[in-house]
Amino acid sequence: MKVEYDEDVCIGMFQCVAEWDAFEKDKSRGKAVLEDSEEVEDGVFVREVPESAELDAKFAARACPVDAITIYDDDGEQLIP
Secondary structure, eight states, X not given: OEEEEETTTOOSOOHHHHXXXXXXXXXXXXXXXXXXXXXXXXXXXXXXXOGGGHHHHHHHHHHOTTOOEEEEOTTXXXXXX
16 A cells, blocks of 8 residues: 655645644745655655555544545555545
8 A cells, every 4th residue: 555645735734644643844934745755846845655554644634624535455546536
C-alpha cells in the first residue's frame, strides 16, 4: 500500500497528524509534512505504508477535509478517497 499527499491541496487543518504519526505539523507554512516521503512531482509526495500502519494511513486519508491524501493498494488501485 502507498500514500500520496498533495501539499498544495492541504489547508493545514492537521486532521491527518492526529490519525497517523507519519504526518507532522509545519506551522510555519501551515501545511502537514509526510515524513520519509519522496516528492514525485511538484508538491506531491509518496511513500510506502508499512503493514502495521495501514489502518492509521486510511484514517488519515479519510480525516482530510480536502482530500489531499490518497491511498492506493499494492496493485495501484485507488482506495481512498
